Amino acid sequence: MVSTMSIEHMKQLLAVIESSVERSQSILNYINSLAVTGQIEKLGAEAVRKLMISDRVHTRRYPLEAAAEMVGVSRHIISAAEAKGELPAPEYRVDTARRIRAGYTINQVNDMRAYFGTLPKVDESLKSSIVAFLNLKGGCQKSTMTLFFSHWLAIKGYRVLCLDTDPQASLTESFGLVPDREIEYVNTIAPFMLEDGDSLEEAGHDPKAFLSLHYAIRPTYWNRIDIIPGSMDLLNIDLLSNRGENSARLGVSKLRDGLKEVGVDYDFILIDGTPSLNVSTLNVISATDQVFVPAPAEMSDYRSTVKFLGMLKEVLDNYVRTGTETPFPHFNFLINKKMKTNYSDYMTDIIQRTFNDPSGDNDLVLEELVYSSNEVGKAASEMTYLFETAPSDTTNRDGLKKAEQNYNAVFECLMATLQQNLNPDNVSIQELNRGLNQKVNSVSVEES
16 A cells, blocks of 8 residues: 655656656647647547436346356356345346346345355455546546446445545436535535534534544445545535635545545545645545546647646645655556547557656556447436446447447556555555666766
């Protein structure tokens, strides 16, 4: 897991970020010159549809054979347990004349895993690890990646807590909760961050409930996923902080301390970040063990990602200048919205050149890319999501299969990255940075 980063390590990471910022400025200047001569055409903006979602239930069913494989026992063992009454009786389809099993929802699969003792055991180095998806621009698919990764982990059987820190609360909506109607100020992290016991007491909580995040945790229709929801009331955190109210209480480690306390009940904690630089974002950065930065292969998003990198540079600059040693996460960039076009290839190359070290010692861009998929967008427009969509529910089974394969590969890559970065037995990014600086210093000495 990530420990407090020393000033020396901060300086090393700062050097890596400064180098990327310099490369990005050079690239942006070059692109601007091309734009003037009309050699680059920007892609049209992608339409975004806002969905209002009420109660949700699982509709995707796994056949007995597939469910048995997921549980890790034979189909005969499941059938025997059902016959003995040790498991609930199987459900049958009502739209057929013959008696055909309806299959099992992912919740039922995970219930069977719990019964047979086959739920996965997370590596101790990853236990309760806090993972955030952050960028400064809306539409980068932070919420989508957080949602899909939580689904993927739950399908594997892991226990997940999601935290929505975005006032737009897209992640909250995706789990069937309507912000600002079902979710209010007292249902978010705001009372915890502002130590507002009065509001929680008025809502029926214990007066000391603000000392822990337990009051805000809600179950979702996925029985392995809970959520701390968001709403527009999250803006109160920054409004009150800017006025100087409660500002002394908003230490950069406050959110981390709160999440670590409730995290003992979870394998992973996923944070959907807000697309702005504010007190909440700084708390998320300090709370997190690993940040994945969605970096769409589009020019406007690239500019935003570079600004985000600049923000990190300012934060590190401040910590180094003030001698503040504080938890600081590992960072990796995830190229997404990749399309099979020359323009998208060009932007992918730019992102890799910006955030990967030319020497290859500090490559921060993940190898797997998220490709744009009509099936992902189509499923969302029908108020369902990729891993909730059954092959029988789509007219493009091949497209759905390819999208699932893509996200499966991406999330396997994310897990491997977590294992690499958070396992103390593996080489960390700080060690890589130290090795790079030693290499640079040795070259300088030789030249002198």
